[in-house]
Amino acid sequence: MNLEQVAHRAKVSTATVSRVLNNASVVKTSTRARVIKAIEELKYHPNLHARTLAGGKSRTIGMIVSNMENPFFFDIYKTVESDAHAAGFEVVVANTDYRTEQLVSSIRLMIGRRVAGLAAVVSEMEPALIEELTDSNIPVVFYDVGAPRQNITNIRVNYRRGIDKVIDYLYSLGHRKLGFVGHHAMLGPINARVKPVLDAVASYPGLEVRTAADADTLEGGRLAARALLANGEQPTAIVCVNDIMAVGALRELREQGLRVPQDVSVTGFDNVKLSEFCYPALTTVHIPRDTIGHLICESLLAKSDKTAVADHEMVIDPEFVLRDSTGPAPGR
Amino acid sequence: MNLEQVAHRAKVSTATVSRVLNNASVVKTSTRARVIKAIEELKYHPNLHARTLAGGKSRTIGMIVSNMENPFFFDIYKTVESDAHAAGFEVVVANTDYRTEQLVSSIRLMIGRRVAGLAAVVSEMEPALIEELTDSNIPVVFYDVGAPRQNITNIRVNYRRGIDKVIDYLYSLGHRKLGFVGHHAMLGPINARVKPVLDAVASYPGLEVRTAADADTLEGGRLAARALLANGEQPTAIVCVNDIMAVGALRELREQGLRVPQDVSVTGFDNVKLSEFCYPALTTVHIPRDTIGHLICESLLAKSDKTAVADHEMVIDPEFVLRDSTGPAPGR
DNA sequence: GTGTGGGGTGATAGCGATTACATGACTCAT
DNA sequence: ATGAGTCATGTAATCGCTATCACCCCACAC
Structure with missing residues (x-):
């Protein structure tokens, strides 16, 4: 099921179908209705791969985390995802399990996917990989990776x-x-x-x-x-x-x-x-995982929209939370 | 950076570069070496979208879960992912948060991605959606969705x-x-x-x-x-x-x-x-989340390889685990 | 010397969208 | 009536890759 078949059924050109799909430019109301009808009748679902290939832009952002099992990472992910969705982006996650090998293949995968942006919330990160990433021309935001670097937005916690x-x-x-x-x-x-x-x-x-x-x-x-x-x-x-x-x-x-x-x-x-x-x-x-998530998404989306957003470093201050697992040292 | 540039640099045709990339058919050792050198020098990363579009097959399987925050779902996901990786597949997850709206858009997204298979580990699932899914011709495995249905592999727990x-x-x-x-x-x-x-x-x-x-x-x-x-x-x-x-x-x-x-x-x-x-x-x-995960992956991969694998229902028996949170009713 | 077969490679037609650019039909002021 | 300006739509090139087919070259058998 592809654009052409829909176009044929609606008796219009593929360009017009594409137009109604993307809400781009003006389509006569009656034509639009015909196209939508055809889409529904044929149960047509646009091919995402063809889309990003032709359009040259991907509406998904990638996120690499060390350990999704740890709610710390999951919480960040969840915020990023919700912000991304609000902006019309999808997010795909990859888990490294703290293994460099996994990290490498995840990064390659993300580059292969031509993601619109990449958030790396991982502990391990070799310079060679960072270079590979920046060479790929994909907007990147790191959370807490090693020393500050140029050309990279880094969010860190004090x-x-x-x-x-x-x-x-x-x-x-x-x-x-x-x-x-x-x-x-x-x-x-x-x-x-x-x-x-x-x-x-x-x-x-x-x-x-x-x-x-x-x-x-x-x-x-x-x-x-x-x-x-x-x-x-x-x-x-x-x-x-x-x-x-x-x-x-x-x-x-x-x-x-x-x-x-x-x-x-x-x-x-x-x-x-x-x-x-x-x-x-x-x-x-x-x-504050939510703050971190917001910063990541905001920075990524800004970078992927405009071309000239300065890379920078953001530092977050943590807060002490006193509860019941601490007390005076024994014998005192 | 694309195939053509690599081909040009290695002084071969795009077909040959593709052959090297896919380990398909025979390429002379010296030629292969030249191509690999060019790939590395240019830091070339094949475009996944173009690949799946041209190849007509996607090496990723989709997974939809209700609530990744609950380790129950995460454990299943982890097993599926590890099995999938072993078979050379990627997996992309989507979270529904138990919301139908999210479920619908996730399913559409997966169909749009033309995933090689889809695992639905969700509680909610309307008949219309199931139909949309089966119409899309994507191999599907459900975990525990409502009543048994034809044309669908369903894994359930007793x-x-x-x-x-x-x-x-x-x-x-x-x-x-x-x-x-x-x-x-x-x-x-x-x-x-x-x-x-x-x-x-x-x-x-x-x-x-x-x-x-x-x-x-x-x-x-x-x-x-x-x-x-x-x-x-x-x-x-x-x-x-x-x-x-x-x-x-x-x-x-x-x-x-x-x-x-x-x-x-x-x-x-x-x-x-x-x-x-x-x-x-x-x-x-x-x-047994691992068993469930294995079954999901196995079934999905089998379906996406051969065309004729019967849909079926699998029932898993749970086991009682006695620990410390239960005791005699008070006053007895 | 000629046919046969296979290894190695190149040309090229898609895959399914997007997106200039071109076109045709009208409206409307001149 | 005519040229300009819109609006709506069609035509076709393009994205980056895979896959088919054709081709060349050379070894080897007869």
């Missing part, structure tokens, strides 16, 4: 500010031995997340930290916490790189008969919905 | 068997007043999920059930539980349509100072990873 509030709070409660639960992908944002922790820790006298890492999942958080509790002296507080892993840690502590926060305090990061529904509710740091 | 085990267990523990937490989309699978509950309840003497529904989210579960506790006699057990809502219910009970399972028992459904990480860990029913 993790240092967030983690400072956490460490400061724990310190004031008497905690001196911290455990840090991270995940294996110790690059990009994880770096952007890990380094601030180490920096913050270093600025307090007598504060120690030990790190354990695993996958960015509930199970991973549990295993990392287990590792933390197994080797060496037990920390009085466990700081987690994100809420999901913190919930995993919570589970491990419970299993080992440790009470939170009486025996061990736990903190998360992101303020994902779940952090409020787990038990005990997590003390965490709020990262 | 909810009755699952819920029977739950109700039976609660009944044996002395529970007679049940609350049921569902979600607003009371169609399709929700029907497939709700009706069995009512049927099961009806088969026990003296068993009562009251229903409350809200959104399919943590928050929704909480609100539904709140409604259940507010009106009328307090149930001794709350049966939830899925784990996510159950975790929401857990939160509400805690907030109201009710202990689980001492004061109120709670059950989930799906056996999502979270059900094991929340507190208390949920008694639930396991639905």
Whole structure:
């Protein structure tokens, strides 16, 4: 079923059918009606591939994320999608699972699709890939990828500010031995997340930290916490790189008969919905995923419309959220 | 950057470049090397739209789900994606948020994309849409959509068997007043999920059930539980349509100072990873998302390869999972 | 020497849209 | 009546690729 058949049935030219399909230029009301009738009768659905090929422009934007399983990423995606839809764009997502190989093929795929814009919300990103991307001439927005770069819009969160509030709070409660639960992908944002922790820790006298890492999942958080509790002296507080892993840690502590926060305090990061529904509710740091999503979409659409929008860097400030998973260090 | 430019640079015809790209027929080693060199030098990425348009076949399969936020759907998606990748296919997902309007536009979009196959893992599905889909000649697999239909492969779960085990267990523990937490989309699978509950309840003497529904989210579960506790006699057990809502219910009970399972028992459904990480860990029913995902992909790929694969119905049996959120009815 | 067959490559006709550009039919002021 | 200006529509080139067919060249058998 194609344009030509519709045109034939409506006794018009393909150009006219295209016109009514795109609401472009003027078509006589009676003609339009005939065309629409033909379209419906034939159950015609325009071929998107032919469309973008002929039109030279694609109405879809691509989004690459590290781990859709983590609601942090999903929340951003959802905002982007809703904004994109409002502007008449589709969005296709790709998951990297923190694997470079997946990232590479996802990027190639997006370039192959000639997406109107690409949002990369991933931790890992090699310079060669960035180059490949910028060469492709596709508008790109990164979230939190490594150092600032020219020709790229980068949205980042001031993790240092967030983690400072956490460490400061724990310190004031008497905690001196911290455990840090991270995940294996110790690059990009994880770096952007890990380094601030180490920096913050270093600025307090007598504060120690030990790190354990695993996958960015509930199970991973549990295993990392287990590792933390197994080797060496037990920390009085466990700081987690994100809420999901913190919930995993919570589970491990419970299993080992440790009470939170009486025996061990736990903190998360992101303020994902779940952090409020787990038990005990997590003390965490709020990262405004909706703001991030809006910024991504706005920037992408602006770039794909006009040709000259300056690339820039946007920094977002996180907020401390105090809940029930933190308390005074034991014996104090 | 297109085929022609690559061909020109490698001093061959476009046909030969295409041959190299597709590993089709024989190309002299030296020629292939020249072409590959040109491709790399020009940073050429084949245009996917032109490809599928010219080739007449798309290497992507579409998947429509009701609510990606619910890990139940995500788990299925993940399996499908991984199977699809293994077979050299991409998958694009669309979210309906249980809204018919979204479903319609997603289906149209998928048809427009000329996907090689479509998996519909949604609750709502009007006959007209199903017709539109079958007319489009795209291989389709449904998960749990209404009554069995011809010309459509349908994968379904024997909810009755699952819920029977739950109700039976609660009944044996002395529970007679049940609350049921569902979600607003009371169609399709929700029907497939709700009706069995009512049927099961009806088969026990003296068993009562009251229903409350809200959104399919943590928050929704909480609100539904709140409604259940507010009106009328307090149930001794709350049966939830899925784990996510159950975790929401857990939160509400805690907030109201009710202990689980001492004061109120709670059950989930799906056996999502979270059900094991929340507190208390949920008694639930396991639905094998991986099996579902495998079946979907297998069926879709089979259909898109050969032309004559019979449509059929597959029924999956769920399993009861006993954990810590259920106990004897209070005062017994 | 001539026929046969196959490996390697080029020319080119689509695929299904969009989009100049051209055209034809009217209206209307001059 | 005539030329200009609109409005509505048709014609056909084009997008970037795949796939068919034709072709050339050379080895090898008879």
